[in-house]
Amino acid sequence: MVDFQSRDRRRDAHVSGVDDEDEDVTADESAAGDDETTDEEARAEYGPETFPFAVVAVTDDRTMEEDATGDIVVDAIESAGDAVATRELVAASYDGVQSTLTTLVARADVDAVVTVGGTGVEPDDVTVDAAEHLFDKHLPGFGELFRVLSHEQEGTATVRTRTTAGIVDEVPVFCLPGDTVAARRGVEQLVLEEAETLAEQAATEDTE
Incomplete structure (x- = not known):
């Protein structure tokens, strides 16, 4: 399994970068602290061999209840013995996708993210464009x-899909098509085979 102490230390260091002279804690900052604690507590509920994912559907034309592709991805992950820490649905918006990914990779209980939808060439297919601008490292071999x-x-x-993957803040992010068959193929044959190893290799080494 991944040693996530390095990820937690890095995040703690980022938070400690705030001016020490400013001791006032706003309501938003307090809430953020509560959320982080909740994430860590949620992670503690998983077994030591469980690898938690976030699953995100990018769509303008269906609700969570209608998200058959997301259902398939969740089922594949859980059938493999791993966990879905959170499942979300976001509109096909460049800023919305980026904001969602940025939030998810910062969570202590998310070790990898799978998005479904928005990988084609239509005007509202923005998932790949939004995600790639966040990638610290691209994984061209995945696509x-x-x-x-x-x-x-x-x-x-097949040339119509821009399916891709990369590392964002040490967390693997996989962008799959919204088609149910394609998404299942990608999760079962690629994501579940490589996500944990990618997370381990991307994690910052503990130098203490």
Whole structure:
């Protein structure tokens, strides 16, 4: 499993960067502290071998109850013995996707993020554009292998997907299509095989 002490220390260091002379704590800062504690407590509920994901549907035309692709991704993760720490639905907005990803990778109980939807070439397909601008490191092989696996079923239509992955703040982020079959393929054959190793290798080494 991943040693997440380094991630927690890095986040603590970021918080400690606030001017020490400013001892006043606003309501928002207090709430943020409460949220962080909640995340850590939620993580403690998982077994030592459980790897927690966040699942995000990017869509303008369905509700959480109608999100069949998200259901499939959650089922695949849980069937593998891992956990879904949170599941969210966000509108197909560049800023909305970036804001959601930034929030999720900062959570102590999220070790990887899977998004579904918005990976095509239509005007409102903004997931890849938003995510890639957050990537500290790109993982081009993820999209390449996904398209290889998809070609047998999809043929040349495979070129229409911009499926990709990268590391954001030490957390792997995988951007999959909104199609149920494609999303299942990506999660079962790629994400679940590599997410934990990617998180381990991306984590900052403990220098103490």
